[in-house]
Amino acid sequence: MMDAYWLAIIFIGLMGLSVLVYAILDGYDLGVGILLPMGEADEAQRDTMIASIGPFWDANETWLVLAVGIMLIAFPAAHSVVLFHLYIPVAIMLIGLIMRGVAFDFRAKAAVDHKLAWDRTFKAGSLLTTLAQGYMLGLYVMGFEASLSAHLFALLSGLGVTLAYSYIGAAWLIMKTEGELQKRAVTWAKLSGRLCFIGVLAVCIVNPMVNPGVFDRWFDFPLVMFVLLIPALCFAAFLFNDLLLKRLPKVNDRHCWLPFLLVVAIFILCFSALAFSFFPDVVPGQMSIWQAASAPESLTVILIGALVVVPVILAYTAFSYWVFRGKASSLNYH
């Protein structure tokens, strides 16, 4: 059996990985939901947009279950604290996920005159989900402080996450669509990218200001020379993507996949920055991963399984993306 010290580190790593994969994967499909245009004339574009995420959304969402599952399994004490404080936003997020998940299926099967209503449900559900997730992230970063300013920050964070998901969703659409819709997606990506950049900047300033520990960590010499690479790279990615988007779409659809890759890089960098700010706390300022970890005998049992199963999951996920490679076609069963 491995010792408790390393098991806790491995599991926070696995949990972080699932959160990151979740944010990227469900991020783009939630983003597509948020961007759904609601005009009567946009129906064909809505069909294509939803078709582009059809084969993936369910597996994407499973990463959320895995992330919450790992917290539940590996850090039960933290799980209780976190969900106690986030009870209402969690309930709202779940309602959002329900609305979205079912609207996706109902829209294709309901009576024709109900399709627009289900599309609205899809969009509203996506928006509710991302706002709730961002709000939760904000409260988490603030260590569940009950003050007004903490809630304002959480609201801002809700907006920020929604923008980030729109950004990655638009980048996904640039990759998966063509023609008019692709042009629209480029516009969406430009706008949400710029707004998102402002949001990231705001968090960069507020976070060290409200958490003295975070400030010390970031500006600890000589590490500072190294860690400042993260915001520098992030800034470069935002800038480069903005310049690139001005030139899209290119002849023969060259580089249509590049914005998505850049946004993924931005997600990874922002996530690393957050992780660097708080590790080894699992509840910022309150509880470390070692205080919250469950019994080593249970963690070992899961770890053995995870080491076998996770590569298999990654392999068939890759297979699925390969099967549905290329531009999204109209979505129908067979």
Next chain:
Amino acid sequence: MLDALILSRIQFAANISFHILFPTITIAMCWFLVFFKIRHDMTGNPIWMRAYRFWVKVFALSFALGVVSGITMSFQFGTNWPGFMETVGNIAGPLLGYEVLTAFFLEATFLGIMLFGIKRVPNKVHTFATILVAIGTSLSAFWILALDSWMQTPAGFEMRDGVAYPTDWFAIVFNPSFPYRLSHMLLASGLTASFFIAGISAYRILKGDTKKAPRLSLKVALIVAAILAPTQALVGDFHGLNTLEHQPAKIAAIEGIWHTERGAPLLLFALPDQQNKTNHYEIGIPNLASLILTHELDGELKGLNEFAGEHPPVAPVFWSFRVMVGLGLLMLGLSWFACYHFYRRKGLPAWLLKVLVATTFSGWLATLAGWYVTEIGRQPWLVTGILKTQDAVTSLPPSKVGFSLTLYLIVYAFLLYAYTRTVFLMARKAIKVEEFETLEPQADGNLSHVSNPQTTHEGSH
């Protein structure tokens, strides 16, 4: 006054009741799809593919509802029952973790290929994807039933400072009631899916659908039901004996036995009165409960008096059990009678089709009733002998729980309505689809035989 405990219990009951409806359909329905697809691949008969194409849509819708309500379920443990994971998390955690790792990802990923990939992958890969989804849904049931059974009959652990630690994982997974509970649940799923498929197919025929696919689906579903129903009765009996051995208080509540007695009657009707510890208006068959449970006419059955303060509420368990058994007998009789009609009369009369439409959701009701017997029957324990329900609940203010409960109830009621409406709408839409529309060519082009429609004996009646 409604406190967080009662509100959380209502919320959990509402969530699990809503959630269980959809896995109950999809677990077995996916094996029906596997059967349709394999029959199609073997015989080349397009009717099997048409049956597949209709039912895969219903499957996808049911699956989506199962997924979203399942995610809600997975949050419930943390939001409303923190004491559960704090006390038995070392055991429940890995079981839930293995469900996500081995089942969720498998079914969710290959569902995409199963639903949208038929033109993009070779036919064999598509069939294989269908099989993997079916395995995934069944594996899900395996892990969840392992956890639920462990909560009923815990084994393979030791308590240290009020926290359960695993000592023997084999004993934890294969705890005493697990084999019975798992087979009982899988059979329940089989019966639910069978009656669901039979009901909707009968509806299509009644509405004037003259195609062969609904007739074929109807026949397959009824044959499966006719085989599963008596099997379920047998497994249910073994399950009952197992419960008597490990959870006698539950059996006493099921049978409505207030005082330990020999030669206990099987009560067909009674109004249990918890206040006065007795039943009113009893109608029973003398000695039969003793005979069934102890295989002796005057065998002794322990009464609720032996478990003072530690037995479940009697009336809901007593009545849920009778609803479950009653529906089980109804499904048994109906499926046999319909099969008899198929073979002797070569078809079903309209009135029987109407009865089948009326019993479309009989499996749902029986499954819910069965879950109430087993889950309410475990009370006041959350984990038998280790953790009481009231000790696991959150310390949240009731207003917050009331808020989430209200949201869920509204959404669930609406979704249930939308779901049933849409399923029948899909059935009506399917009537208008042409019988011999040709299948689109496959990526590997090996379905050329399909363009020549032929009927085999399975399709002709």
